[in-house]
Amino acid sequence: MKLFWAFTRQAFYNTAVFRFEFWLRLISVYLLMYTIYWVWTTLYTQTPEAFGLSLQQMVTYGILGMALEIFLDVGPEWYVATQVRTGAIDTDLMKPLDFHVHMLARSAGEMMFSLGILALPSFVIGYFLFDLRLPEDLTTGLLFGISLVFSFFVFFHIGFLLGVLSVITLDIRSIAWAYYSMVSFFSGQIVPLWLFPDFLRKISEWLPFQAVYYIPMSIYIKRVIGSTALQAVGIQVFWAIVLALFARWAWTRVHTRLTVQGG
Amino acid sequence: MNPVALYFRLIRVAMQARLQYRADFFTGIIGVIVLNIVNVGLISILLSRFRHLNGWTLWEMVFLYCLWILGHSLFSLFFWHIRTLEDFLVQGTFDQFLIRPASPFILFLGREVQYLGIADATFGIAGLSLAFTNLDLQWGGLQWLLFGASILAGTLIETTLSLLIACIAFWTGRSRRAHSLFMHINMMVQNYPVDMFGYVFRAIVTGLIPVAFMNYYPALMLLGKLDPQSPWGWLGYMSPVVALGLVLITSAIWHLALQHYSSSGG
Numbered sequence: 001m002k003l004f005w006a007f008t009r010q011a012f013y014n015t016a017v018f019r020f021e022f023w024l025r026l027i028s029v030y031l032l033m034y035t036i037y038w039v040w041t042t043l044y045t046q047t048p049e050a051f052g053l054s055l056q057q058m059v060t061y062g063i064l065g066m067a068l069e070i071f072l073d074v075g076p077e078w079y080v081a082t083q084v085r086t087g088a089i090d091t092d093l094m095k096p097l098d099f100h101v102h103m104l105a106r107s108a109g110e111m112m113f114s115l116g117i118l119a120l121p122s123f124v125i126g127y128f129l130f131d132l133r134l135p136e137d138l139t140t141g142l143l144f145g146i147s148l149v150f151s152f153f154v155f156f157h158i159g160f161l162l163g164v165l166s167v168i169t170l171d172i173r174s175i176a177w178a179y180y181s182m183v184s185f186f187s188g189q190i191v192p193l194w195l196f197p198d199f200l201r202k203i204s205e206w207l208p209f210q211a212v213y214y215i216p217m218s219i220y221i222k223r224v225i226g227s228t229a230l231q232a233v234g235i236q237v238f239w240a241i242v243l244a245l246f247a248r249w250a251w252t253r254v255h256t257r258l259t260v261q262g263g
Numbered sequence: 264m265n266p267v268a269l270y271f272r273l274i275r276v277a278m279q280a281r282l283q284y285r286a287d288f289f290t291g292i293i294g295v296i297v298l299n300i301v302n303v304g305l306i307s308i309l310l311s312r313f314r315h316l317n318g319w320t321l322w323e324m325v326f327l328y329c330l331w332i333l334g335h336s337l338f339s340l341f342f343w344h345i346r347t348l349e350d351f352l353v354q355g356t357f358d359q360f361l362i363r364p365a366s367p368f369i370l371f372l373g374r375e376v377q378y379l380g381i382a383d384a385t386f387g388i389a390g391l392s393l394a395f396t397n398l399d400l401q402w403g404g405l406q407w408l409l410f411g412a413s414i415l416a417g418t419l420i421e422t423t424l425s426l427l428i429a430c431i432a433f434w435t436g437r438s439r440r441a442h443s444l445f446m447h448i449n450m451m452v453q454n455y456p457v458d459m460f461g462y463v464f465r466a467i468v469t470g471l472i473p474v475a476f477m478n479y480y481p482a483l484m485l486l487g488k489l490d491p492q493s494p495w496g497w498l499g500y501m502s503p504v505v506a507l508g509l510v511l512i513t514s515a516i517w518h519l520a521l522q523h524y525s526s527s528g529g
Contacts, residue, residue: 024440031447034464035455042459043313050313174290178297185301195312 009109022117029066029122030129036062036190037130051194057221060133063126064217065189068148070122071114072155072212074107080163081172089258099255100160100248107156135220143229147216150236154211157243158183164247167254188214194223208239266369273373274341281378288378295382302454303328303390317459322397323486324456329390330485331453331478332383334417340380342372342422346442348429353436358526368517398486406485409500413481416506420477421449423509426517433520449474469498473509476502 040062044055080103083089092099126132135141162179166172184190187209193201204210215232218224224232264272282288303325310321319327348371351357360367402410428445432438448468457465457479468475483489484499491499 024443027444028447031444031451034460035451038460039309039316039455042317043309046315046317047313169286171287174287174294176294178294181298181301185304191305191308195308197308197311200308 005105025070025118026121026125029070029118030125032066033063033122033126033130036066053221053223056131056133057223059131061192061217061221061223062190063130063132064220065213067119067122067126067132068151068213068216069189071111071119072152073159074110074114074156075159076103076107076156077159077161077163077166077172077176079103079106080160081166084167084258085171093255093258100251103160103163104156107159108152111152133221136222140219140222140225143233144216144220147219147233147236150233150240151212151216153240154208154236154243157240157247158208158212160247161243161250164250164254167258183209183212186210187212188217192218192223208243211236211239264365266366269365270369270373273370274376277374277376278378281376291379292382295379296386299332299383299386299390306454317456318488319456322394323482323488325390326394326398326486327456327478327482328453329387329394330413330482331417333387333391333414334477335421335453336380336383336387337414337418338380338421338425339377339383341376342418342425343377343380344375345372345422345425345429346439349432349436349438352432352524355526357524361524367521400486402485409481410485412503413478413485416481416502417477419506420473420502420509423506423513424472424474426513427509430513430516430520433523445472448472452477452479473505476505 037059040055040058044050044058048055050058080089083092092102095102123132127134135144162172162176165175169175186204186207188204189212193204193210193214196204204214215224215236219229219232306316306324306328307321310316310324314320316324348357351360351371357367360370363370424445425442428441429438431441451460451464452468452474457468457475465475468479480489480498481502484491484496489499490496
């Protein structure tokens with residue numbers, strides 16, 4: 001456990017170096033929120049109370065989708081890919097710590113950092129400028145918090161698996177574009193799954209990606225409540241376990257054929 | 264050797280260098296096409312539920328998106344690396360362009376090609392053909408002329424703005440942050456009709472960072488959404504003028520920047 005925290009703290013320091021990036025990120029977040037705000041406002045002016053949701057709920061969903069990405073998307077695959085490409089991966093493997101756990105600890109550190117430094121200011125922007133509502137009651141807030149933990153866990157593994165792929169392909173940049181645009185699509189980050197045509201919704205319900213954005217965000221705006229909400233968290237737990245096992249298996253497989261570049 | 268011939272020779276070399284990596288080429292192309300399909304997919308899901316977005320129907324939105332993509336594809340093919348100017352300046356490698364007996368501008372532009380533009384162009388042409396048939400557009404010679412001119416104007420607008428932003432690095436040493444901000448604004452104009460947003464944003468993308476001329480204003484005219492006789496009707500024809508204006512401004516700034524340049528050494 002002490003080791004775990006050591007890595008977390010290290011990741012925290014590494015990220016803190018890029019101070020000037022801070023303002024750029026905030027302005028970009030503002031623009032993303034601004035866009036999604038106008039999309040829903042425009043659509044709802046045409047069709048008020050569409051699909052049994054108020055504009056406020058819909059805007060909150062949209063803004064949340066932008067805010068969550070800031071700290072959920074820590075990108076462990078870029079770390080793995082860089083280490084593999086430069087050959088520095090051997091120092092990671094020499095550490096007296098399981099690589100999968102090491103990456104999880106590092107990503108958790110980065111996530112914690114972004115949550116405090118970037119996500120909180122973004123929530124403030126969302127709250128004051130774009131009508132982002134707080135959860136209606138304490139239970140919703142708590143359930144959302146629990147759900148977020150599993151979101152992170154699932155999203156981490158989605159990235160980690162891509163990182164494992166980089167051991168085989170060496171370059172994942174172009175694959176990552178396609179991959180993440182699919183993730184964004186099927187996770188309901190921008191357009192919620194209940195607006196999808198039936199066959200696409202069926203597909204998304206069979207994929208792990210809904211566990212990243214759709215479930216916590218639907219809980220937050222109370223689109224799913226009570227036992228359905230608990231069931232949704234159950235789906236997240238299921239995917240978290242499946243992906244963790246799959247990631248471990250894939251890493252062990254790839255580990256044996258790892259070629260370290262350079263000297 | 265005249266500058267144009269030199270440029271094409273450089274481009275040919277860059278292309279051969281790129282084609283060394285076949286696997287990367289194909290995954291890259293597929294990646295960009297998937298990305299575009301997802302973007303348009305999201306828009307079409309929204310429009311299938313709400314029918315239109317501020318008066319823009321699905322195929323009109325596809326037209327808007329693909330008009331932007333076509334202008335962008337040429338930029339992407341030949342001028343994408345403008346954003347890397349910063350690296351040359353910081354590392355001092357920019358000097359290599361200054362000590363050769365040719366225009367540093369041509370030498371820098373001819374350094375690289377980015378094959379991903381091919382995917383953008385493919386997607387843009389396919390999308391525009393579909394939109395064209397579905398909207399049942401009837402164009403005369405004037406419209407076709409405006410269409411072609413707008414695509415080229417779109418390329419020039421994105422290229423010059425990108426170069427202007429890159430020039431910031433001559434003074435500050437950095438421009439990457441500004442580039443990524445520019446990309447965000449660009450994506451908003453690419454995906455959504457500008458009239459959906461508030462007045463401030465509309466003013467910015469029309470007057471200050473005129474990316475709305477890449478697709479929005481010509482699309483208004485080409486889709487018959489803008490009456491040429493109306494007080495603002497002339498905006499629909501302005502893209503080539505805006506592009507030429509930007510070319511003049513950028514060339515002046517570029518020469519100013521070169522005079523200002525002092526190598527970082529090394």
